[in-house]
Structure formats: C-alpha cells, structure tokens
Amino acid sequence: MTALLKQLRHPDVCKNAIKVALVVGTLLNLINQWDAITGEAPWRFGLALLNYLVPFSVASYSAAKQRLNDLTIQRTESHDGD
Numbered sequence: 001m002t003a004l005l006k007q008l009r010h011p012d013v014c015k016n017a018i019k020v021a022l023v024v025g026t027l028l029n030l031i032n033q034w035d036a037i038t039g040e041a042p043w044r045f046g047l048a049l050l051n052y053l054v055p056f057s058v059a060s061y062s063a064a065k066q067r068l069n070d071l072t073i074q075r076t077e078s079h080d081g082d
Contacts, residue, residue, distance in 0.1 A: 004068055010064070025054075
C-alpha cells in the first residue's frame with residue numbers, strides 16, 4: 001500500500017492525471033451541465049467538481065498501478081538474470 005501511495009505522488013503520474021482530468025472533466029461538464037451552460041438551469045458545483053475529480057482519480061490510480069507493476073517486473077527480471 002505504501003508503494004502505491006509513493007507512486008501516486010510521482011510527478012509524472014500527477015501531471016498526466018491533471019491533463020486527463022482537464023480534458024475528460026470538461027467534456028463531462030459540457031454533457032452533464034449543458035442546461036446550466038445555456039442558462040436554463042442552475043450551475044451545480046458539486047457535480048462540476050466530481051466531473052473533474054473522478055477522471056483524475058481513475059487516471060492517477062491506473063498510472064500508479066502500472067508503474068508499480070513495471071517496477072515489480074523489472075525486479076523479477078533482474079533477479080532472474082542472477
């Protein structure tokens with residue numbers, strides 16, 4: 001668990017997750033809050049926040065798990081060569 005948390009804090013993981021969240025979150029807000037954008041309904045800030053938070057969480061978790069998996073494979077391969 002601590003190894004995963006360490007990977008979640010890695011700058012590359014964070015940068016990528018922010019980029020994904022900005023693109024996907026914006027598209028989700030356009031889809032989910034179109035009535036608010038056009039002025040037909042009130043803007044829902046909680047929904048807007050979730051539209052960015054969920055893609056950020058998924059992208060960062062996926063990238064951290066992949067980095068952890070890559071490190072495990074590298075360690076296994078280096079031990080196999082001994």
